[in-house]
Amino acid sequence: MHGNRFRHNFLTALLLAPATAWLVVFLVLPFIAIAIFSVGERAPEGGYQAAFTLAQYANLPARATAFWNTMVLAPVGALACLLVAYPVAYYLALQAPQRWRLILLALVVIPFWTSLLMRTYAWMYILGGRGIPALLALVGIEDVRLINTPGAVLLGIVYGYLPLMILPIYVSLERLDRRLLEASADLGATPLSTFLGVTLKLSLPGVMTGFSLVMILLLGEYLIPTLLGGGKVFFIGNALVDLFLQSRNWPFGSAIAITLVLVSVVVLIAANRISTRVSGARRVDLI
């Protein structure tokens, strides 16, 4: 009997060992390392030198522009995504013909799993000098600047993250009990009040999942502001690349990275709280 339990535990440990090692060496330890770095000093030749100071955190306002751009464009971008995504999810879940539903859903998912770099590059092409501005010049509208503007970054964000927003809203709308809609109509509710009181309300968990997922990914975004913002619309991700790979100020970069992770955690917790309070339901798990 004892031998059996020992064998059971040994096998369990054996199965979990590689993944545990990976999580510890490449997630937990690195995170502890940047936490330690964030209270250190920049070595004269770049990199890190041991110290205990909060100077790096006090210096965060030096990158205020990056924080400001991220903190404005991430929620605005997520909101813009939501406004475009909701009608699409609604149509797919409740109105699309049954046999088209899965095909249309696949068409939504495919861009999400294809390279964000390539898809963002496509917009550089369209918004750049030889794209839309060249077409506009043909009809006499000269010197339109589209690329390297906050608007271009916003467009890139909506384009890049739209599928990720549609998916969870679709899932929560698809689970919705259609008898509730009939009941609401039978009780004399107008289509609008049925939508607001039943459909929208019951899809809020999906909305919150989509919104917080997109928000969190946008907080760490690097490619879209770089390619479509042209160094004018800096995000926190851009500041991190600059601090670690160019100016080699590792302690300051670490302080920014820690702050970024804390902000992400706050966003996740807030989203969870809000969706629990609003709908009494838990968020939709995507995986």
Added chain:
Amino acid sequence: MRAFVIAVFAFLYLPIALVVLFSFNAGHHASEFTGFSVQWYGKALSNPFLVEALKNSLFIATTSALLAAVFGTAAALGLARVGVRTRAVFDALLGAAIVVPGVVIGISTLVALVQLFGVVNPFLASIWPDDQPPKLSLGYGSIIAAHGLFSMALVTMIVGTRLGSLDRNLVEASSDLYATPLTTFRSIVLPQIMPAVVAGFLLAFTFSFDDFIIAFFVAGAQTTLPIYVFASIRRGVTPEINAIATIVLVASVLLVVLAQWQLRQRKPSN
């Protein structure tokens, strides 16, 4: 509503379609299509730097996805055997591996590895018999390891979900019939979770192949395809990139379709 949905689909696919169209453009310019040609594909595939980057990406994606599929599946099987508390800790870590922004994963891995090398390399030099001790550095290994983190978490979750819906009666029946645990695993459990494992592998491969930001930090002197493409985009848009983009897009679409198809495979017992 329908018109709006059609417009959104056009918005999703028009840019991709344009890139594909102009990858076949005979001319240099993006604003006019001057005729059909595959010359840019030829130019792309005869560019030695590009081919090198492509090979690196294929090698890295295959290795890290294989690693993730094997260890992630093992972890999912192990997690089905542990108590609630251990499970909660693991789920939190796996969630963190997926939610923490790639840019943070990239820098923290870079920082930790550089520190580790700072300790290990002098030690290796001190115990090595001759003047040429092996030196650990950033490169294939660090990219594979960093990609493996996210991928393993993904595989563990996908396979774990599948295990949750596994028919326990079959497992019990199998052991009632005196099958050894190994036989039960091979003939009952493995066939049922295999589609999830394959789907996890394909998604892990796609993620690794497409990842730019993590590799950007931990690649050292190595180049992957996204890093090469990023660098050439910054040098200026060339039709050659349209050809590479098209190849990569088609490959990712095929892999994702294959992964979805695997996930939807019916259980063999049905």
